């Protein structure tokens with residue numbers, strides 16, 4: 086168990102450090118009031134659940150399980166609606182079933198959900214009709230519409246974020262309780278889209294085999310699925326708006342130290358991991374498992390110091406190192422990082438985020454990602470870990486259960502011209518339902534090599 090990192094640490098000691106990616110709120114009094122209210126509200130998750138996840142992540146670090154982390158780039162408050170949540174749970178469950186079936190190891194499901202409301206941006210401001218207004222930083226901070234009042238950081242949104250996260254989580258827990266019901270209905274797998282794909286026969290065999298296995302177990306042990314019914318489902322977000330996260334960071338009676346009780350796992354973004362910065366200061370004192378995004382620009386030595394700083398006791402299951410180099414850079418950078426981590430003896434979970442290093446804009450200016458580029462980084466990452474004698478234990482994907490058109494490629498061959506048909510994301514492009522299932526099959530194929 087990690088204790089508080091240093092004696093001057095508190096959930097708000099980050100305020101004495103330089104903070105990136107957090108705009109100044111115009112009204113300190115209103116900010117203080119929202120912060121105090123948020124501090125007094127009940128936790129969204131418990132320390133037991135957080136510790137259970139950490140134990141399971143230790144199994145991933147040991148090569149005995151796999152981590153599937155996925156969800157929207159940014160959730161929006163308006164999308165806190167039943168069909169969206171149902172579709173997200175469905176796609177995460179089905180992709181996890183594919184992985185479990187193909188890999189034969191437990192799969193941890195960690196959603197980018199119920200709190201993924203804040204986004205890092207390259208610029209604080211943008212010009213709209215000759216006026217300089219705040220950039221949109223996610224619903225937790227300001228509104229999307231490009232109007233100066235709506236773009237003003239509003240601390241009331243910290244409370245709205247908490248309430249939306251609570252509603253999402255409540256429904257998510259109920260759906261996860263019924264999770265195995267999905268397995269009984271192969272027609273819900275919607276695989277027709279893959280019919281023209283070279284792997285279709287393999288996909289179909291797999292779904293049939295899952296269905297058969299369920300029927301067989303049900304016939305010999307009818308109660309199995311009622312006892313298995315509760316599937317584990319964990320939540321995560323980038324702890325970017327430190328007001329939101331620190332107001333929900335508390336001691337618990339049963340353990341030493343502090344827990345961020347707004348999510349099971351939080352991660353440190355690629356732009357906020359400076360050793361002397363506010364975000365690292367905050368992350369030093371929490372007991373949750375934490376993700377660290379690593380991609381260009383980065384330095385090996387600094388990354389090693391960061392891991393040591395956040396996990397001085399070398400606790401297994403504490404750090405998920407999420408690499409996001411891009412398909413053309415991964416071969417040069419990942420081997421060095423794996424070697425350095427091994428040299429230091431850090432027990433990290435290795436995960437690959439093949440999304441954030443592979444974003445580009447079409448000639449028409451639409452931000453997208455190519456399915457083949459995403460797959461290429463996944464393939465390279467598996468191959469590199471294998472040749473370094475290391476274990477790639479997870480993937481980190483931006484995906485949705487909805488039928489959006491945001492990433493090009495995949496079995497249906499979605500083209501650039503079709504992107505505008507159903508381009509919904511406020512932020513980065515996500516794999517749609519079909520692309521997500523297909524990616525799961527292909528991740529499992531790589532894992533098995």
Ligand code: PEP
Pocket residue numbers: 158205323353354355356378379380409441513
């Ligand atoms: C993200 O995960 O949405 C993100 C912004 O990633 P990164 O910090 O790796 O750029």
Ligand code: MN
Pocket residue numbers: 158159441483512513
């Ligand atoms: Mn993103």
